[in-house]
Amino acid sequence: xxxxxxxxxxxxxxxxxxxxAMQLRHGYDFSGYAPASxxxxxxxxxxxxxxxxxxxxxxxxxxxxxxLPQLLEGLSVPVSDMFRDPAVFRVLREQVLxxxxxxxxxxxWQAGCxxxxxxxxLAILLEEAGLYARSRIYATxxxxxxxxxxxxxxxxTREARQWSRNYQAAGGKHSLADYYSxxxxxxxxxxxxxxxxxxxxxxxVSDKVFCEAQLVLCRNVLIYFSNPLQDRCLQLFGESLVRGxxxxxxxxxxxxxxxxxxHFKSIDAGLRLYQRNPDAIxxxxxxxx
Amino acid sequence: MKKPEAxxxxxxxxxxxxxxxxxxxxxxxxxxxxxxxxxxxADTVELLxxxxxxxxxxxxxxxxxxxxxxxxxxxxxxxGYHLLVEDDGCFxxxxxxxxxxxxxxxxxxxxxxxxxxxxxxxxxxxxxxNTDGAKGLLxxxxxxxxxxxxxxxxAMAKAMPQAALxxxxxxxxxxxxxxxxxxxxxxxx
Numbered sequence: 505x506x507x508x509x510x511x512x513x514x515x516x517x518x519x520x521x522x523x524x525a526m527q528l529r530h531g532y533d534f535s536g537y538a539p540a541s542x543x544x545x546x547x548x549x550x551x552x553x554x555x556x557x558x559x560x561x562x563x564x565x566x567x568x569x570x571x572l573p574q575l576l577e578g579l580s581v582p583v584s585d586m587f588r589d590p591a592v593f594r595v596l597r598e599q600v601l602x603x604x605x606x607x608x609x610x611x612x613w614q615a616g617c618x619x620x621x622x623x624x625x626l627a628i629l630l631e632e633a634g635l636y637a638r639s640r641i642y643a644t645x646x647x648x649x650x651x652x653x654x655x656x657x658x659x660x661t662r663e664a665r666q667w668s669r670n671y672q673a674a675g676g677k678h679s680l681a682d683y684y685s686x687x688x689x690x691x692x693x694x695x696x697x698x699x700x701x702x703x704x705x706x707x708x709v710s711d712k713v714f715c716e717a718q719l720v721l722c723r724n725v726l727i728y729f730s731n732p733l734q735d736r737c738l739q740l741f742g743e744s745l746v747r748g749x750x751x752x753x754x755x756x757x758x759x760x761x762x763x764x765x766x767h768f769k770s771i772d773a774g775l776r777l778y779q780r781n782p783d784a785i786x787x788x789x790x791x792x793x
Numbered sequence: 794m795k796k797p798e799a800x801x802x803x804x805x806x807x808x809x810x811x812x813x814x815x816x817x818x819x820x821x822x823x824x825x826x827x828x829x830x831x832x833x834x835a836d837t838v839e840l841l842x843x844x845x846x847x848x849x850x851x852x853x854x855x856x857x858x859x860x861x862x863x864x865x866x867x868x869x870x871x872x873g874y875h876l877l878v879e880d881d882g883c884f885x886x887x888x889x890x891x892x893x894x895x896x897x898x899x900x901x902x903x904x905x906x907x908x909x910x911x912x913x914x915x916x917x918x919x920x921x922x923n924t925d926g927a928k929g930l931l932x933x934x935x936x937x938x939x940x941x942x943x944x945x946x947x948a949m950a951k952a953m954p955q956a957a958l959x960x961x962x963x964x965x966x967x968x969x970x971x972x973x974x975x976x977x978x979x980x981x982x
Contacts, residue, residue: 513908540877540905541887583890724888727858727874734859756871756886758859 518558519543525562530572532646533709534579536733542579549578577649584621584724585663586680587670589755592723592775593625594675600750600777601633604718610639613717613744615708615737616725617643620654624683625671626721627697632677636700642715644706651703657693661686708737712788713744720745724754735762739788742767745780752777797939797980798913799825799862799882801906803899803929805832805921807949809844811969815919816849816867818973820981823851825915826862828878830870830902832895832925838871845869856884870897877905893925903929912937915979917972919943921953930961939979941965941972 519542523534534542546558553574555561564571587593604610610630617623623643630636645651664686671680684691706714708725720741726734741751742764751768753776759765767785768778804811808831819827833841838855846853849867856868861882870876874886876897885905892898903916903926916933918926920943930940940963945951947968958966965975 516908538879538885540879540885540908541889543908544877544887544889544901544904583888724886727886727888731859754888756858756874758857761859 515543515547515558518562519546522546522558522562522565525565526575529566530575532576532707536709536730536736537579538728538730541728545579549575552578573647573649576647580616580618580645580647580650584618585670586621586667587625587674587676588622588723589775590670590673592674592752592755592777593629593670594673595772595775595777596626596719596752597629597633597675599771600719600752601629601635603748603750604639605633605635607718608638610635610719611715611717612639612641612719612721613715613741614641614643615706615720615722615741617645617654617703618647618650619659620650620657621659621667622721622723623654623701624657624693624697625674627701628671628676628680628683629674631697639700641701642717643701643703645703646705646707648705651705655698655703657695657698659691659693661689661691664691708740709733713740715744716746717744717749718746719750719752721752723752724757726757726759727754731762734759735764736788738762738764738767739785742780742785743787747780747782749780750777751780795912795937797825797915799906799910800827800915800917800976800980801903801933802827802829802917802919803831803903803921803926803953804829804919805895805899805923805925805950805953807920809833809841810949811919811943812845813848814969815917815973816845816851816853818970818977819850820977821850822865823977823980824864824982825980826864826882827851827867828856828862828870828876828902828906829867830876830897830899832897832921832923833872838869842869858884858886860884870902872897875901877901878909880909882909893923895923895925898929899926900929904932907932907936907938910936910938914938915941915976917941917943917976918954918957919969919972920948920950922950923952924956924960926953927956927960930957930963934961934964939964941967941975943972944968 550561942963945955
């Protein structure tokens, strides 16, 4: 922005080299991530792993293969809440699930499930709507560590009161506490809630569609992606969704400028709920070799 | 300093009243975007936009991801998200963990803005009861930008401007009434 006779600052160069090394060494491509947040995360990783500098972290990335899980975790979407933005879950409950109920089998893709808070929120919604027995939730994330935590379903009780309020505001029929057992400062969600959940590693940057879904949830994940990668993901979601299938994004996301947004029509603009248009979507060409 | 290209403002406790006074005093011809991170505790930023638009000389809108910070417009960080700026001057959001118990965090906004606008950035820290913003203001100064801090004695809550002075220092330390005239002088042609 400021006119650049002073060139790229050293830290930006360090981040670029880190991203390049990540791709060459481990095959993970973060070049499509939005730079401002990526830089923050890489900076924090360097601090957390006591590497001294981003360049030093890049050195470790190259020579310590066991570091990879920690790196992926630090670079992918970290936290969520149960029933975050209750209004969204209320609309899912009241408007989307009744439509899904008309399908004999319901497939839901939760893309970027992080530690799983929304997976369990969704399972509770389906359970209370009497639909869970014929539903399958595909919960995917880039980070194996996050997937493992999602599968365990153990969280700190610190946020439990807020989550209960969210659940009630989302139209919950019982008490959220009916779905977990608490011990000391941890709560563990009822394992029955994940009986129809498939947890799987999936990279939105490079992987393809793997299921036909009636609903795709991907909330506050694309905010970390630059415009071309955001567009790719919307294309991917369009390909995955059945005609008339639903897409739910984070409440402050904007997709208007993305060309793949043409595959969707807005159902509730404020809540970022969309429905796939009926016209056919050409499958994405495989990336050039 | 270079000719300013953007202004970032951070405030917390007492911030609403302070912002009203600041925004009412700005020159309507202000050519720079003004980006505000305020911990209002409000659920929605819409209400805050509306309250401030009533008194502001400039339009007040929520900062929308992937859209540019526009000159002569006040952009507010949405609640529940960190607000950042990309190199092309467009906004980006993040749900990364809270910083200094805050999301949006002033440190995050100031840090990102400092990386983009460097010497052409003015950072303003107003009233507040925590220390968010101090590290961000330090980054603004390290990149060669200009720091304005409300005099702690003049602030409804002193902790935030005091922390900013202690950690980052300031190019100008002035009472609230003087902030808008100072910005007008530094920014308007």
